[in-house]
Amino acid sequence: MDYQESWDHCATLSTSLTLSDISKACRGLSDFQGDETAVLKVIGDSKQKGYKRVCMPLTTEKWKERWSKMCLLPNESSDEDKESASKAAEAWRLNPAFQRDEVTITRLDEAEGIIVMVSEWLELDAADDWVRHDAEIALKQELAYASYLNIHTVILPSPRNRDHVASYARIVNSCLTKFPYIYISIRLPIYNPSVFQPSSPSSPVLRPTSPPMHASLGSSSSIAPSLVISESEQLPASNSGVSLNATWEMWDLIRTMCDYNMKLTLTLDLSPALPTTLGVLSKWAAESVRHIFLPASTFIANVKGYPHRPMIILAEVGEGRHTRGGENAYSQYVRHLEKTSPAVQAAKKAGTVENFAQGYQDYLQAPLQPLMDNLPSITYQTFEQDPIKYMQYEEAMFRAFLDHPVDEKLVVCVAGAGRGPLVARCFKALERSNREATVIAVEKNPNAFVTLQERQIKEWGNKVQLIFGDMRLIDVPEKADILVSELLGSFGDNELSPECLDGAMRFLKPTGISIPSSYTAHLAPLSSSKLYNEARSTKTEKGLETPYVVMFQAVNILSGTKASADGRCGPQVQECWEFEHPRRDAVLDSQGLPFTNSHNARSAKLRFYIPHAGILHGLAGYFEAVLYGNIGISIHPHRKDQVSKDMLSWFPLFFPFREPLYLPSSSELQVSIWRITNDRRVWYEWHAESFISVPNSAGTSEELLMGQPFSGSFSASSSSFSSMGAPSPLVDSKEPAFLDMTRMNTNYAGSGGVEYETVKIGHTSLHNAGGRSSWIGL
Ligand SMILES: C[S@@+](CC[C@H](N)C(=O)[O-])C[C@H]1O[C@@H](n2cnc3c(N)ncnc32)[C@H](O)[C@@H]1O
Numbered sequence: 001m002d003y004q005e006s007w008d009h010c011a012t013l014s015t016s017l018t019l020s021d022i023s024k025a026c027r028g029l030s031d032f033q034g035d036e037t038a039v040l041k042v043i044g045d046s047k048q049k050g051y052k053r054v055c056m057p058l059t060t061e062k063w064k065e066r067w068s069k070m071c072l073l074p075n076e077s078s079d080e081d082k083e084s085a086s087k088a089a090e091a092w093r094l095n096p097a098f099q100r101d102e103v104t105i106t107r108l109d110e111a112e113g114i115i116v117m118v119s120e121w122l123e124l125d126a127a128d129d130w131v132r133h134d135a136e137i138a139l140k141q142e143l144a145y146a147s148y149l150n151i152h153t154v155i156l157p158s159p160r161n162r163d164h165v166a167s168y169a170r171i172v173n174s175c176l177t178k179f180p181y182i183y184i185s186i187r188l189p190i191y192n193p194s195v196f197q198p199s200s201p202s203s204p205v206l207r208p209t210s211p212p213m214h215a216s217l218g219s220s221s222s223i224a225p226s227l228v229i230s231e232s233e234q235l236p237a238s239n240s241g242v243s244l245n246a247t248w249e250m251w252d253l254i255r256t257m258c259d260y261n262m263k264l265t266l267t268l269d270l271s272p273a274l275p276t277t278l279g280v281l282s283k284w285a286a287e288s289v290r291h292i293f294l295p296a297s298t299f300i301a302n303v304k305g306y307p308h309r310p311m312i313i314l315a316e317v318g319e320g321r322h323t324r325g326g327e328n329a330y331s332q333y334v335r336h337l338e339k340t341s342p343a344v345q346a347a348k349k350a351g352t353v354e355n356f357a358q359g360y361q362d363y364l365q366a367p368l369q370p371l372m373d374n375l376p377s378i379t380y381q382t383f384e385q386d387p388i389k390y391m392q393y394e395e396a397m398f399r400a401f402l403d404h405p406v407d408e409k410l411v412v413c414v415a416g417a418g419r420g421p422l423v424a425r426c427f428k429a430l431e432r433s434n435r436e437a438t439v440i441a442v443e444k445n446p447n448a449f450v451t452l453q454e455r456q457i458k459e460w461g462n463k464v465q466l467i468f469g470d471m472r473l474i475d476v477p478e479k480a481d482i483l484v485s486e487l488l489g490s491f492g493d494n495e496l497s498p499e500c501l502d503g504a505m506r507f508l509k510p511t512g513i514s515i516p517s518s519y520t521a522h523l524a525p526l527s528s529s530k531l532y533n534e535a536r537s538t539k540t541e542k543g544l545e546t547p548y549v550v551m552f553q554a555v556n557i558l559s560g561t562k563a564s565a566d567g568r569c570g571p572q573v574q575e576c577w578e579f580e581h582p583r584r585d586a587v588l589d590s591q592g593l594p595f596t597n598s599h600n601a602r603s604a605k606l607r608f609y610i611p612h613a614g615i616l617h618g619l620a621g622y623f624e625a626v627l628y629g630n631i632g633i634s635i636h637p638h639r640k641d642q643v644s645k646d647m648l649s650w651f652p653l654f655f656p657f658r659e660p661l662y663l664p665s666s667s668e669l670q671v672s673i674w675r676i677t678n679d680r681r682v683w684y685e686w687h688a689e690s691f692i693s694v695p696n697s698a699g700t701s702e703e704l705l706m707g708q709p710f711s712g713s714f715s716a717s718s719s720s721f722s723s724m725g726a727p728s729p730l731v732d733s734k735e736p737a738f739l740d741m742t743r744m745n746t747n748y749a750g751s752g753g754v755e756y757e758t759v760k761i762g763h764t765s766l767h768n769a770g771g772r773s774s775w776i777g778l
Contacts, residue, residue, distance in 0.1 A: 122135045190269065518579060
């Protein structure tokens with residue numbers, strides 16, 4: 001894959017140039033003979049300094065002046081002035097166009113590869129209808145000009161006004177349609193920095209004050225834009241969760257209204273100061289961050305692990321803000337942070353999953369069907385590169401052998417031997433444990449069976465008996481003490497290990513054991529617009545009803561890290577079900593086979609606590625297997641490093657949801673999943689519902705909805721609830737915050753005598769009903 005080959009560990013560094021940088025370069029040019037222009041000069045200088053790309057404003061102050069004169073009138077203007085401005089504005093609306101001195105770039109060579117900043121002062125979400133209207137025309141004029149110059153990437157100023165962010169999103173959506181070759185990136189501060197500024201009556205949160213037709217322009221400086229939060233949403237300082245989430249919620253609304261358009265990305269503005277709450281930062285990891293904007297005034301944040309290797313745009317670096325180090329110091333420091341980050345170091349180290357998986361991050365793969373299909377040799381070769389899996393199997397066999405007397409002649413059957421790596425490990429374990437065994441290898445892939453024959457001739461001789469065929473149908477010459485198999489998928493049972501081993505149990509002595517002895521499937525709710533977009537890019541219903549194997553990168557697990565004290569909500573990753581082998585309780589026919597597959601059906605209902613608001617896009621699936629005793633293999637995110645560190649063979653499974661589901665802070669997510677079977681197929685169906693807890697002791701539900709104040713006894717009940725009474729679904733809980741959840745399923749909380757009820761707020765549809773979109777063939 002060329003994606004993989006071109007991968008390196010360095011982010012692309014770009015520089016953000018200002019109008020003053022361009023005019024300085026202009027003064028430096030002695031004459032304009034030849035092809036040199038001020039813009040070409042600043043671009044050339046930047047490239048020489050090692051920056052890959054240049055980001056610059058598209059328009060000049062002249063444009064801002066003309067637009068303001070036409071579209072914004074001071075209150076005190078005379079009638080004549082108003083009339084002439086209105087006429088000029090109407091002429092412009094009819095035919096929106098620039099004058100030469102209103103733009104920074106005019107030529108294709110100046111525009112090549114640059115990223116342009118659309119006019120910062122455009123208020124696409126202004127409270128005033130006319131300002132919004134004219135800002136939209138101006139934006140489209142700028143994008144039309146950018147498109148004329150073949151510019152592919154533009155950065156839009158941040159939305160500033162939560163009350164009108166839907167208007168902002170509508171305009172962006174219309175631009176995405178109108179300019180199909182332009183990638184639009186929205187600049188957003190990681191959260192609203194103003195939340196940490198003490199609010200006093202004389203310095204309220206910024207808000208537009210101008211009456212209709214008389215709006216004021218926003219600031220054109222490059223600092224992170226502040227945010228306007230409507231009065232009803234302003235909460236006491238203790239409830240800063242609202243503001244901490246505010247910019248992400250705006251982004252969520254915009255990309256949802258733009259239908260997750262792939263050409264819409266984020267420019268994350270890391271202007272000071274960064275929040276300390278991890279949940280606030282980690283939700284951005286699930287978003288399509290294209291650029292990271294780092295002004296020199298920022299204390300440089302940890303840039304590790306951002307998805308899609310966003311480009312870093314360094315701003316204000318030439319302004320001498322710091323006395324030492326000069327301009328190079330900024331890029332050197334970013335590089336240092338990158339090099340020393342654990343994610344990059346792991347990716348560079350041979351043998352790690354991160355190194356092995358390069359180029360496969362967030363790449364959706366259909367799970368293997370080794371029962372229905374015959375695997376090609378190259379796939380076996382990839383498996384065999386995993387030293388850990390085979391080491392664990394060898395250790396499990398070794399320990400199992402030691403538990404038999406030294407003089408006992410054992411029978412070991414490797415079921416599903418592939419090209420024979422487990423057979424080879426079996427011989428090693430026999431040697432180490434000083435035991436002897438008859439080894440039988442069963443394989444149903446006729447092509448891999450040729451490789452087994454080759455190895456028998458060259459390596460094993462008559463120490464091994466090869467048997468060709470399906471383990472559910474064939475017979476073996478001797479019953480085994482130990483049945484060794486590796487028929488596991490990323491979700492444990494999804495490659496039909498339970499069904500195959502049911503058949504192979506006929507080969508076991510009554511005292512015989514299976515390696516693995518058991519395996520479990522696990523789930524966690526996840527957010528990832530990247531994976532959601534990938535899954536739906538197939539444009540069929542099937543695409544969003546199929547589990548995929550994926551190496552997760554731009555993913556945020558939404559569930560809280562700890563289980564609730566009352567046990568209602570489980571931990572971040574929860575177990576769905578288990579399979580054990582041999583299954584002594586199964587009802588068998590005369591050939592030792594189960595009558596039906598009903599005993600392999602499973603279902604689980606899991607409850608997750610969601611501390612921070614987020615969008616549910618799917619479920620992450622993992623497995624763990626006990627091979628023998630305390631030897632296992634695991635891809636469970638919290639336990640894999642203890643159980644089988646650096647095991648490469650399995651990436652997690654992704655169960656997508658057709659419709660993203662918004663989950664407020666402090667909500668509960670209930671996930672149902674079923675493993676369903678008939679005599680020909682096995683498939684999964686999945687579904688989720690969301691809930692919040694509300695007090696029901698005070699006021700009617702209508703009052704709750706209307707936000708009426710509640711009685712004093714109620715408002716004293718919990719510090720995490722707003723003074724309006726109802727817990728705000730927007731307010732982040734501070735982990736660990738499971739006190740709230742302990743009240744969710746009970747009607748009586750004890751704290752202030754307040755009763756709580758669980759209110760349902762949303763659900764997904766049932767996915768893959770009847771196995772209509774995805775199934776595994778028996
Ligand atoms: C995941 S591969 C593992 C191969 C090998 N044991 C290894 O660890 O590299 C599973 C193997 O089991 C074989 N297999 C799957 N179902 C089988 C069945 N019912 N009977 C016999 N072989 C089967 C497949 O053809 C495949 O070679």
